[in-house]
Amino acid sequence: MSLPEADTTADFATAIAAGDRAAIAQALNLLDDKRTEARRKATALLAHLQRDQQNPKGQLIGITGPPGAGKSTLSASLIRAWRRRGLRVAVLAVDPSSPISGGALLGDRLRMQTSAEDDGVFVRSLSNRGQYGGLSAEVWPMSIVMLAGFDIVLIETVGVGQREVDVARLCDTTCYVAQPGSGDSVQFLKAGILEVPHILVVNKSDMGAVATRTLSELAAALNRTHPDGDWQVPVLATSAANGTGIEALADALEEHHQLLQSRQQLATRRKGYQAYWLHKRLLEEYGSAGIEKLGGEKQLLAELESQDMNLFKQYEALRQRLYPDIKDTFA
Amino acid sequence: MSQDTVKRDRPWLMRTYSGHSSASASNELYRTNLGRGQTGLSVAFDLPTQTGYDSDHPLAHGEVGKVGVPINHIGDMEALFDQIPLEQMNTSMTINATAPWLLALYVAVAERQGVDPAQLQGTTQNDVLKEYLSRGTYIFPPEPSVRLTTDLIAYTVQNIPRWNPTNICSYHLQEAGATPTQELAYALSTATAILDAVQASGQIPPDRFTDVVGRISFFVNAGIRFVEETCKLRAFSRMWDTLTSERYGVTDPKQRRFRYGVQVNSLGLTESQPENNVQRIVLEMLSVTLSKNARARAIQLPAWNEALGLPRPWDQQWALRMQQVLALETDLLEYGDLLDGSPVVEAKVQELIDGAHEEMARVEAHGGMVACIDNGYIKRELVQSHTRRIRNIESGELQIVGVNCYQESAESPLTAGEESGIMKVDEKAEREQIESLKAFRASRDKDKVEAALQQLRRAADDGSNIMPASIECARAGVTTGEWSEVLRNVFGEYRAPTGIDISPMEHGDSAALEGVRNRVRKTGEELGRPLRLLIGKPGLDGHSNGAEQIAVKGRDAGFEIVYEGIRLTPAQIARAAQEEGVHLIGLSVLSGSHLELVQEIIQELKKIGASGIPLVIGGIIPEEDAKILQAQGLKAVFTPKDVDMNTIMNSMVTIIRDANGLEAAA
Numbered sequence: 001m002s003l004p005e006a007d008t009t010a011d012f013a014t015a016i017a018a019g020d021r022a023a024i025a026q027a028l029n030l031l032d033d034k035r036t037e038a039r040r041k042a043t044a045l046l047a048h049l050q051r052d053q054q055n056p057k058g059q060l061i062g063i064t065g066p067p068g069a070g071k072s073t074l075s076a077s078l079i080r081a082w083r084r085r086g087l088r089v090a091v092l093a094v095d096p097s098s099p100i101s102g103g104a105l106l107g108d109r110l111r112m113q114t115s116a117e118d119d120g121v122f123v124r125s126l127s128n129r130g131q132y133g134g135l136s137a138e139v140w141p142m143s144i145v146m147l148a149g150f151d152i153v154l155i156e157t158v159g160v161g162q163r164e165v166d167v168a169r170l171c172d173t174t175c176y177v178a179q180p181g182s183g184d185s186v187q188f189l190k191a192g193i194l195e196v197p198h199i200l201v202v203n204k205s206d207m208g209a210v211a212t213r214t215l216s217e218l219a220a221a222l223n224r225t226h227p228d229g230d231w232q233v234p235v236l237a238t239s240a241a242n243g244t245g246i247e248a249l250a251d252a253l254e255e256h257h258q259l260l261q262s263r264q265q266l267a268t269r270r271k272g273y274q275a276y277w278l279h280k281r282l283l284e285e286y287g288s289a290g291i292e293k294l295g296g297e298k299q300l301l302a303e304l305e306s307q308d309m310n311l312f313k314q315y316e317a318l319r320q321r322l323y324p325d326i327k328d329t330f331a
Numbered sequence: 332m333s334q335d336t337v338k339r340d341r342p343w344l345m346r347t348y349s350g351h352s353s354a355s356a357s358n359e360l361y362r363t364n365l366g367r368g369q370t371g372l373s374v375a376f377d378l379p380t381q382t383g384y385d386s387d388h389p390l391a392h393g394e395v396g397k398v399g400v401p402i403n404h405i406g407d408m409e410a411l412f413d414q415i416p417l418e419q420m421n422t423s424m425t426i427n428a429t430a431p432w433l434l435a436l437y438v439a440v441a442e443r444q445g446v447d448p449a450q451l452q453g454t455t456q457n458d459v460l461k462e463y464l465s466r467g468t469y470i471f472p473p474e475p476s477v478r479l480t481t482d483l484i485a486y487t488v489q490n491i492p493r494w495n496p497t498n499i500c501s502y503h504l505q506e507a508g509a510t511p512t513q514e515l516a517y518a519l520s521t522a523t524a525i526l527d528a529v530q531a532s533g534q535i536p537p538d539r540f541t542d543v544v545g546r547i548s549f550f551v552n553a554g555i556r557f558v559e560e561t562c563k564l565r566a567f568s569r570m571w572d573t574l575t576s577e578r579y580g581v582t583d584p585k586q587r588r589f590r591y592g593v594q595v596n597s598l599g600l601t602e603s604q605p606e607n608n609v610q611r612i613v614l615e616m617l618s619v620t621l622s623k624n625a626r627a628r629a630i631q632l633p634a635w636n637e638a639l640g641l642p643r644p645w646d647q648q649w650a651l652r653m654q655q656v657l658a659l660e661t662d663l664l665e666y667g668d669l670l671d672g673s674p675v676v677e678a679k680v681q682e683l684i685d686g687a688h689e690e691m692a693r694v695e696a697h698g699g700m701v702a703c704i705d706n707g708y709i710k711r712e713l714v715q716s717h718t719r720r721i722r723n724i725e726s727g728e729l730q731i732v733g734v735n736c737y738q739e740s741a742e743s744p745l746t747a748g749e750e751s752g753i754m755k756v757d758e759k760a761e762r763e764q765i766e767s768l769k770a771f772r773a774s775r776d777k778d779k780v781e782a783a784l785q786q787l788r789r790a791a792d793d794g795s796n797i798m799p800a801s802i803e804c805a806r807a808g809v810t811t812g813e814w815s816e817v818l819r820n821v822f823g824e825y826r827a828p829t830g831i832d833i834s835p836m837e838h839g840d841s842a843a844l845e846g847v848r849n850r851v852r853k854t855g856e857e858l859g860r861p862l863r864l865l866i867g868k869p870g871l872d873g874h875s876n877g878a879e880q881i882a883v884k885g886r887d888a889g890f891e892i893v894y895e896g897i898r899l900t901p902a903q904i905a906r907a908a909q910e911e912g913v914h915l916i917g918l919s920v921l922s923g924s925h926l927e928l929v930q931e932i933i934q935e936l937k938k939i940g941a942s943g944i945p946l947v948i949g950g951i952i953p954e955e956d957a958k959i960l961q962a963q964g965l966k967a968v969f970t971p972k973d974v975d976m977n978t979i980m981n982s983m984v985t986i987i988r989d990a991n992g993l994e995a996a997a
Contacts, residue, residue: 021906021909021910021939022909022939022940022941025909025910025911025912025941028912029860029912032859032860032861032912033858033859033860034856034859034860035859038859068706097891098835098886098887100835100887101835101848101886101887101888101889102848102852102861102889103851103885103886103887103888103889103890103891103892104886104891104892105831105832105882105883105886105892105894106891106892106893106894106911107829107831107832107894107896109893109895109907109911110826110829110894110895110896111826113826114903115903116900116902116903116905116906117902122910123907123910123911124910124911124912125891125893125911127861127891129861241472241823
């Protein structure tokens with residue numbers, strides 16, 4: 001396979017926006033590709049996709065929670081509910097990589113049981129590529145592509161405590177799925193380790209009393225108003241096995257989306273995600289000394305949020321500023 | 332001592348697991364086998380029948396009549412037993428998720444033959460729990476599956492008293508990698524889970540419950556370590572005796588007997604120098620017959636060439652003759668138990684019992700058998716054991732003659748010749764089966780069918796025993812797909828945990844693995860992103876052990892593995908490959924339907940503009956077919972001969988490099 005090649009970048013972007021599956025798959029491969037030529041093409045593509053940043057499309061939803069809470073089966077039920085509502089859904093399913101080999105087993109797709117006939121669902125599995133508990137560098141750029149072609153982009157990832165901060169910083173709406181009978185989530189929430197989600201779910205409510213208890217413990221531990229504004233965090237019971245509570249969860253997710261839209265917050269939030277992503281990448285590459293040199297975290301974030309968005313362009317510009325002798329690969 | 336003064340024990344039931352193409356072709360085969368001295372029937376159903384699809388369902392394509400006989404309705408079942416008087420027959424049916432349905436058809440055919448169903452004798456395997464761990468022909472989630480299992484048990488204990496309603500299987504656990512200890516522990520945990528469920532269902536009066544315990548039988552595997560295997564069977568007998576007595580209060584020793592049938596190991600049968608399998612099979616047969624107190628009640632032996640493809644009638648006859656020579660010519664059946672009192676055997680038996688008790692306690696601590704299937708505990712343990720076995724073969728620690736030692740061989744006359752030593756399924760079989768199914772559907776009384784399905788739906792919903800409604804469906808001409816569809820709608824479908832999320836093996840990594848890892852990493856760098864593989868099983872074949880091992884090894888070699896699991900349509904595989912942006916697709920097929928499935932996958936890939944992705948396949952693929960597949964564009968065919976997984980990984984890297992215009996070395 002040679003590098004993906006559409007006639008022009010504009011055609012490529014149009015095909016993605018039209019939901020062309022082959023084009024979307026190609027674009028995701030391209031964004032994953034670290035070769036210079038690929039990066040140049042990716043930058044051009046993102047320029048097209050991020051053009052209309054004042055009117056951001058889609059809803060970016062993060063689903064996180066401890067292993068075994070039933071996130072994948074819950075996601076599968078949600079996908080079916082969204083499809084019934086006529087919404088097109090893309091999923092980024094993130095699994096951990098092996099610290100020894102760097103390889104990974106990506107098995108979430110199996111649990112999503114997507115049909116081969118439905119063109120309204122697209123699943124890409126991703127290894128977290130060494131970002132243990134967090135999200136790999138590819139997640140944000142890939143989300144941009146998916147948002148262009150789908151109504152909902154779902155990022156599913158394991159998180160137990162402080163490490164799911166990534167998903168909370170990169171999504172419009174974060175949904176935390178707790179495991180019935182485990183006190184961990186309550187403890188994390190009380191201790192402030194758990195980033196407060198927009199929606200709390202106790203899945204496997206078919207487990208009966210155990211689930212009900214966890215539900216009430218979580219509700220009690222939670223300050224119901226979300227830190228980012230007048231949003232009352234709902235605590236919901238679902239059972240992916242019995243299919244109960246799924247519609248209510250879809251409603252709550254939709255309601256939060258409406259709220260962000262009515263407040264016209266989506267555009268600023270999306271800029272914020274990108275700024276967070278850039279900051280994180282630069283911090284990894286150049287350490288806190290590098291961030292200081294760019295004016296410190298606060299100033300850097302403010303600066304990025306005020307700029308026009310083009311992910312890889314911004315990234316390259318900042319690297320240039322740090323080390324002017326670095327060859328600008330995308331120029 | 333001359334033979335006429337000695338009282339010989341009665342030989343065990345001798346069966347051959349068989350069935351193929353169509354009901355009438357299988358009927359002919361059965362009558363031939365019975366004529367040759369076979370004393371019971373063992374029916375192999377095709378995968379669509381086992382997973383609840385009619386022959387014309389899209390998922391059935393390529394699978395009809397392949398690994399067994401297709402049974403869609405009462406007409407097929409009647410043809411299968413044509414001129415075979417059911418009241419005289421002892422029929423074993425390897426059927427699980429759809430067991431209540433196939434038994435219902437058997438009962439309905441008996442009625443048509445004028446036989447009182449209460450007279451019927453035989454066995455339904457009816458052990459769905461092991462299907463989640465190995466073999467993969469489950470349909471519904473564990474809970475409703477256990478309910479169907481218990482319904483069948485409760486029904487036969489009350490209405491067909493000489494029927495063996497369930498054959499708890501440790502056979503497939505061994506195939507999935509179980510050690511003898513694990514086999515003991517998981518089979519006995521399954522038995523108690525099922526018995527507890529029957530008890531809890533309240534369908535059996537408490538004073539008749541020991542009858543249920545007495546009807547539980549087992550289906551066991553015997554591998555090549557035949558001394559240990561003999562000890563395992565003695566351990567089984569002893570543990571079952573204690574368990575039935577202590578847990579269920581069974582006082583009659585006859586009802587506490589560990590009754591088992593056996594199929595000896597097909598996991599250890601080799602494709603290289605396949606004639607060696609004959610001595611393997613004979614030694615394995617010894618392990619289940621040597622000890623009189625733990626002797627099998629029914630034996631079926633695999634054919635010597637099962638690792639090559641489907642056996643021919645002559646190959647099956649040879650397997651039957653092995654049993655006859657042991658039972659009739661040798662003096663084995665003239666003696667009491669040969670091993671009683673041996674301190675060596677006793678110590679080994681005790682060691683196995685102790686280990687099994689420990690593992691059973693762990694299962695209990697993890698919530699019991701059903702919970703341990705759903706949460707993946709047991710599957711992970713099995714994948715781990717299997718991985719260990721494969722690593723030991725690779726390293727040469729475990730010696731297999733003709734495979735990893737003494738590989739040189741003169742050319743075998745057995746595999747020469749036109750058929751290359753295997754059976755070819757009639758290509759017309761699927762088409763003819765579908766035509767006859769359509770004709771049958773058209774000839775039915777539609778109102779009667781609808782009424783019977785309504786009744787079935789009600790029974791599924793309200794929890795009443797599923798058997799009477801199923802028998803009514805059988806009489807009315809309902810099809811296998813219709814029966815299953817009703818229950819699918821009520822119970823839902825299920826995907827079992829894959830168990831592949833195990834930690835990398837504890838012992839040090841070999842230089843060979845390091846070498847592959849470097850190539851994987853370097854090639855990923857050259858192609859700009861990590862190498863990704865899609866591993867999946869198209870069709871209905873659920874034997875996923877090989878695919879799981881490739882997935883685990885691939886992860887350890889540094890690939891990102893998208894594992895798609897079992898029962899996938901060609902369209903699903905093609906789409907997943909595109910969506911996931913993989914560099915290579917690895918398929919696994921053991922059911923013999925590789926030609927049809929691969930062709931469809933190639934077409935699907937072309938249709939969605941993804942035909943650049945290289946395709947490889949692993950499975951039981953005859954050499955002749957391998958050539959056809961390669962001519963169609965498949966990049967590699969791996970068979971049981973390829974035991975070195977590092978070599979497999981290496982060739983996949985080379986294929987990826989080649990497909991992307993990089994030179995072979997890296």
